[in-house]
Amino acid sequence: GTSEKTPVDAGTTAMDGKTGSQGITSGMEAVDGLEANAPEAPTTTGADVKIGFVSTGVLGDKALTDTTWAGLNKLKDDYPDVEIKIYESPNGTTDWEPNIIAASEWADLVIVNASSCGEILLSVAERFPDVYYVANEFPVEDNPQFASDVYTCNEVSFLLGCLAGLFTQNTDIPGINEEHVVGYISGMEAPTTLDYFTGFEAGAKFTCPDVTVLQSWTGSYTDPLLAKEMTKGMISQGADCILGCISSAVVGVFEACDEADIYSFGLDTNKDADYEGTIITSGLKCGDVTSYKFGKEFIEGTWKPGFILMDCASGALDITDMATIKEYLQMDVIDDYYNQVIGIRDDLRAGEIEVPYIPAARGEE
Amino acid sequence: MLKVKSEKFETTIRIVLAFVFSFVLFGVVIAICGHNPIDAFYQLFRGGFGSKFNFGSLIEDFIMILTIASAYSLTRRIGYFNLGLEGSFYLGAMFSAAPAFLLPDLPKIVIIPLSLACGFIVAALYGSICGILKAYYNVNEACTTILMNYVAIFFCDFMINNVWVSPGSPIPQTPYVQENAMFAKLPLSPSRASTAIFIAILVYIFVYFLSFRTTFGFKIRNVATNARYSDTVGIKSKRVVLATVMLSCGLGGIAGGLEVLGIYGTFIQNFSQNSAFQGIIACLLVNNNLALVPLSSFFISFTRAGGSGMEYYTGISSALIYTVTPLMILFVSMEKMFDYKRFFGFVRKIFVRNKENNLKA
Amino acid sequence: MLANWSEILEKIFSYTLIHDGFVAAVPIFYACMCAVISRQANIVNIAAEGILMFGAFFGFAASYFTGSWICGVLAGMVIGVLVSWFMGKAYLNYKVNIFVVGLSVNMIAASGTRFLLNTIFGANGNFVSDKVQAIAKVNLGFLNKNPVLASLFSGYAVTDLLIIPLVIVVWYMFYKTVWGLRLRSVGLNPMASMTAGIDVKKKQMQALLLSGACAGIGGAHLSLGYSCFFIEGMSGGKGFMGMAAMQFGNANPLAAGVGCVFFGMSQSVASRIAPWGIPNQFVSMFPYVATTLVLAITVIIQRMKRRREESALVGKKA
Amino acid sequence: MQQQKTVEMKNIHKQFPFVKAVDGARFDLFKGEIHSLIGENGAGKSTMMKILYGMYPIDQGEIFLNGEKVDLSKYNTHSAIQHGIGMVHQEFMLVKEMTVLENIILGVEPTKGNSKMALDFTAARKKINHYIENYQMNVHLDRKVLNISVGEMQRVEIIKALYRGADVLILDEPTAVLTPQETDKLFEILDIMRKDGVTIVFISHKLKEVMAISDRISVMRGGRYVATVDKSDTTIPELAKMMVGREVFLDGKRSMVEMGEPVLQVKNVYVPSERELSKNRDISFVVRAGEVLGVAGIDGNGQSELGEAIAGLRPVEKGEIILGDKVISNKAAHYVRDCGLAHIPEDRNDRGLNKEHTVTYNLVAAEIGNAPFSKYGIISEKEMRKVSEERIERFDIRPRDPRNLAMGFSGGNAQKIVVARELGAPGKKLLLAAQPTRGVDIGSIEGIRKLIDQAKREGLGVLLISADIDEILALSDRIIVMYEGRISGEVVNDENLTDEKLGMLMLGGESDAKSEV
Ligand SMILES: Nc1ncnc2c1ncn2[C@@H]1O[C@H](COP(=O)(O)OP(=O)(O)OP(=O)(O)O)[C@@H](O)[C@H]1O
Ligand SMILES: Nc1ncnc2c1ncn2[C@@H]1O[C@H](COP(=O)(O)OP(=O)(O)OP(=O)(O)O)[C@@H](O)[C@H]1O
């Protein structure tokens, strides 16, 4: 990875606020309001800090890597003396530890998308007692070196599942078949991806009790061809709304759905316009906001270790306004569905609905 | 006799030229990409030797590459194109980990040899599949070994997802091995370089000794050059081929074991990204000259560690250096291309002709 | 769940499998033709994998910059020819072991395309763009009323369909033309061909260039027809499966084609079984295991057949 | 005989990596003559002819075809064929997996209509049938080459050359693998060709044949030209002397030894083979100590398979082979050797030698696992060196340096390395010698035959497999003849035995002598 990269295709990240940003803006306020219960603050602060970002994948995933990096770039714009550097992991697993070490050798604050490499991160951090860390999507509590956050992925995928359940019953919508089958595709069965699945399944059952939710695990987050082939297989089994929770390989899911004229969902950033007419909506996650927030706090000396749960109620998660699909399909029923799901979202925020989740994803047990 | 010597000398010079050419090419590409080649080379060097971490990373790679290069050189000798080392690397790693997390805590002296032996045996058995197909049925090994690699990798995947699951781990991996099974770390922290390096060196010495000092090595060298002759003089060539392939794959398995017990402490999914091919490169780069294998292994480890260093420090993609190394193999194998004598002859000709023309004018 | 197994099986083996399986087989087909042509000239070309990669990248890049898929396919073909020309030089003129050449080309392709992707498009790993024109799809609108016919005969990319004439032409060239006769003789006994006045090196070079062109088109098909994006390592073993199909068909284009279809089908079946809870690793492994088994079984049967034929206890008895 | 010279080669030099193969030799051809080229192994005969056929570029020299000097920088096989030169090589240059027809037309294929690609087999057949009828050369056009006999392959090669319009035909040791009858048939064909105006170069080690067919004879030695003589002006001893540079005696009397116990018993053995005619069926015989049993027969009638079965290199499907008192059928070659077999394989370049290894390694390879050469699996180069030096001395292998690669040795000396490995080792009971002097020059033949005879005197049983009737007659005490994988007859080698009688047995016995050649 290089330090000179600008965020890829900024139009699709949540930063520019062009599309589907209402959730994010409120999220910004909400996140600012969050207080981590923290023991002590770091001493190394100032405008000339070095911030390293280790991603478990590569830039261009239009997901957490891109948004986190976009947040850091915005930080760089606001504080020109800050040095930022990204450590990408094109080789996956084997790159993580060396990257975290290399980042720790160089930076004062290391931000890591740690949903898969949390254990490694903890063990490396022991070797660098002077460095501070932010663990995205990996809960670390009671460690003075760490600030950490976890998104309630099950909630956002619950909303998507609700939409999928509604869509698959309505054969008036072009491409929807008689059967009530929807699908979920992901790479590996990790707590986070299982959390997504649990929410999605619960959502689909919420709006369509007799739905069958298929799941396929490709074993790789970086192989869209495989994802495409698996999606095709799933489509042939009758699925007509498919959630691909598979990082950069998601383009394979989109393409297969697009070719078969059925429906899919974006994740993390607003992808509604990428495959127009295929993507019902995108589940949004404000990775840029969090990285900006942590970076800014670190510079200003207000950074505190501790754990934050970013849930729907905090506004950190949301869905888009579905303008693209409404325009594409020109059906009134879509508006109904949107309003219905927004209602469910508000119920979620109010705590009136409880979505099942995977405890391991939140560091429980 | 003198003639042979001078020919050897010329070959050496041509090979050196091939290396130089590769590096010049490397520099030119860097310059085209808008970076300073000198700085890049400096960073490459720094990436290999700049800090304890850099040098430690180099040693981490060296352990694996030297072991695999030694393993590969065995099969290379008999003309068996053993691409299956990647698969044995995986299997060896997983099955080395297995006793170390399944059994209760045992003393180091017991558990490490036991683990490595377990990896060795499974990898050797795996190698025997393609070995038998080649030796007894003459099925092209380039095809089968590549296919079997996929089978091995998916099999490991299956095991760590369904059988040897590490509870609560976000990525598929085996449980962590017991404390005593890990090799002690070299004083190169924060890198993960470990004393596994001594095993790697042992493996190399073993292969060297086996190839040139034992009857088995003698048989290998005979089968390599003429299998029908070997049969005639009473060497069971098919069995020698099979045994060599199994041994080679078994040593590949040990490389995997060293990786697990030296670095990770667990077997992780996709833990090697074609790493075994790096060892194969190291062997091919010196044309299977076993005496030079440690040197080339060190060189390849250096380009790997240096490459990522260079990427960290300058932003030039490390893919570039990974592109240049196989190119280097081709250039070195085509050493005749670097016929400096002809080149100088050519230059002289032009020079002389110019002079003559000048004289005429 | 168990009750509707038959229903599930029906879904898995429905008529759409033919379309999906064929489409999945096409990239393997191109790689296989590459392997077949070079094998007939007695060259075991393991570089199909690498050439697919080169073809995929340069085809994609050409389509990106020109906005035309035809340019993309041509670029794939040209790069395939160039790479195999280089291989030919190394193997034929400088006598480098063909496996070494092939392996190097594969590695250069893997990291070279990654480097170029990074330098030209600033992307790491994968790249999608609206500027890229995908290979045109042949849609027979009048079939749309009948879903079965539409699924069977419509919706293929041009390069999907191209493979059928390609296989037939290759077969005809091998067995019915002067060029093919000479090529096969070169493959079977180079010394004999040389004394018959055939330029062996030239023939082998021709075969290599042709096979490179096949794999190059296959690569462009991979990134422009089979899908419309470029990812690092997108050949994903298809070149090797093509080689295995070649071995399966004993370098006869038609028989090898049968192998390719088998592999394509097994991939499709695998992806259809996955949603029903069969571990994905076994599903992904299936085509590879099947290939290895088929390979092993064919040679063992061949061997047993030969044993029987060679036996002194059968045939002409006293 | 003042005719036009079709071919003239002057002052030809050719250097190979290890040897100077041709060193300033010359050669010429008159139109319509049969010109023999003779010389010891490695004299450069084949190389000289391959140069003429455009297969090797040369370092120095000139070639004139029909009086015109050829541009050697552009001269290759293709242009040689265009100049009407055809060559039948020592090793047949046929694509085994293809049919006879395809082999014949390869490189000069007729095409349909005005297309340049589509093959026209009908036209090809027509043209080939013309040659078949003209010269009475019986071949099966649709059989694959691997299914036809050696004699037929030879005829295919000749037709191939003629089909290309050859009027100069080079035959490199064409009779080495033929029976007397087949040789006679070949000579008839050559005779008709000569009358048709075809010019023929004939290379052979068999001086009788040379005297029978040639008009002129050229002799080469060590890459140099020695002399050219008219047939009428010379005799066999004179030719032999010119070739070797000294007098040669081939008809040394074989020694008579007291026969002992049976060392080899072959009982009703069946051996598989790729070729129908070579499958061994129901073979039985016994070899006693102190006896040479000759196995005669046309090449490809199962002798090679029999040899390999005894040596443990080929399975035995039925029956039993006993060496000394141990059953050796279906045992590994290593075991058979330990039981006392010495084996000179029929092809020294393939099974006999590892050309890429040193003489030392070649001399001890069969005993490498045994006591002095290795201990606990670790080899001792010193012991190997010591023993190999002894053997080089004892078997007179030249040059003497054991560090040389086997690659660089001439045919005769290379064969001596094989013999030294096999007979130099202690504890041998049986010598299986397959084609021990094939393609070896007269000087070396003399030496090798002496060694075989000496082995017999030392009490070994000898099984001699040879396609060369003279050799069989010169060495054997008893002779069995193989035909189509069976033993067609057994005779004692005494004054009553004639070439003709043996020849008849080699064709399957008197009754069906005329059946198939
Ligand atoms: N391809 C080759 N490469 C290197 N050396 C060769 C090659 N062919 C022949 N020679 C060398 O050239 C010399 C002449 O060989 P050539 O085959 O012409 O002899 P010859 O007279 O035909 O012998 P023979 O009676 O054995 O056929 C041999 O001594 C051999 O060492
Ligand atoms: N490629 C080669 N490189 C070096 N020497 C060779 C090569 N080919 C042949 N020779 C040498 O040429 C000599 C003659 O070659 P050839 O192959 O004709 O064998 P030969 O032993 O003379 O038997 P034959 O008469 O049956 O051919 C051999 O002694 C061999 O050492």
Ligand SMILES: [Mg+2]
């Ligand atoms: Mg439905």
Ligand SMILES: [Mg+2]
């Ligand atoms: Mg010769």
